[in-house]
Amino acid sequence: IPAITGRTVKGGADIPQAVVNRLPVYFRRLRELINRDVLKISSEELADICGVTASQLRQDMKYFGGLGQRGYGYNVMRIYNSISETLGVGRKYSAVIIGAGDLGTALCGSRLFEQRGVWVKGVFDVSKKKIGKTVADVTVSDASELKAFCRGRDIDIAVICCPSRTAEELYGMLRGTGVRGVWNFSPSQLDPAVLGVPVVNICTGDSLMMLTHEMSVRENGKNENKDQL
Numbered sequence: 001i002p003a004i005t006g007r008t009v010k011g012g013a014d015i016p017q018a019v020v021n022r023l024p025v026y027f028r029r030l031r032e033l034i035n036r037d038v039l040k041i042s043s044e045e046l047a048d049i050c051g052v053t054a055s056q057l058r059q060d061m062k063y064f065g066g067l068g069q070r071g072y073g074y075n076v077m078r079i080y081n082s083i084s085e086t087l088g089v090g091r092k093y094s095a096v097i098i099g100a101g102d103l104g105t106a107l108c109g110s111r112l113f114e115q116r117g118v119w120v121k122g123v124f125d126v127s128k129k130k131i132g133k134t135v136a137d138v139t140v141s142d143a144s145e146l147k148a149f150c151r152g153r154d155i156d157i158a159v160i161c162c163p164s165r166t167a168e169e170l171y172g173m174l175r176g177t178g179v180r181g182v183w184n185f186s187p188s189q190l191d192p193a194v195l196g197v198p199v200v201n202i203c204t205g206d207s208l209m210m211l212t213h214e215m216s217v218r219e220n221g222k223n224e225n226k227d228q229l
Helices: 017-035 043-050 054-064 076-087 102-109 143-153 164-173 204-228
Strands: 073-075 093-098 118-125 138-142 157-160 181-184 199-201
Touching: 017 043, 017 054, 017 076, 043 054, 043 073, 054 076, 073 076, 093 102, 093 143, 102 118, 118 143, 138 143, 143 164, 157 164, 164 181
Parallel strands: 093 118, 093 157, 118 138, 157 181, 181 199
Antiparallel strands: none
């Protein structure tokens, strides 16, 4: 899970980055429990469905006031609300998608943003073939209008879904627009210092290579076992 920086709990205590990286997993699993009307759960049960140890889970929950009760376990709704607040879920954010290719179009048409309180206000591209077309009820605008659009509508988040060279150029155009965060799906590793705002760089190719590596390791292990027979 990519790094998310700058989060604190009530009282101003910083949450370690490793803990922050696990919060989205806790958030998803707790929401699933709520949807199944599960109101309380032990640390062992919650840790198991979240893929961490019970000890790790209890350590993480200390940043949210402990929240567990001996003999009762954890109040699911209480933990969910606390983690939701820390992650900024429930607040309303506005976003633009930069790049109306396959990925940008798919993201714009999904419920991913709306479910997390993020509303797509504009889609931009440099291609004349794409400008003017409609993506999930949003008209694709010329990327040259990006700066003015973000300034005029107080855009919070820029989602970058274009090739490296274009991504770096358009990322630079966001200076002085008031954009407060960038979610980058381009191959470029964008530097947060350029805008002075949080940037989460997502390289889907890296995840695929991690998968193929694990597959290769397992396959090699099986072959070695066969050779030993």
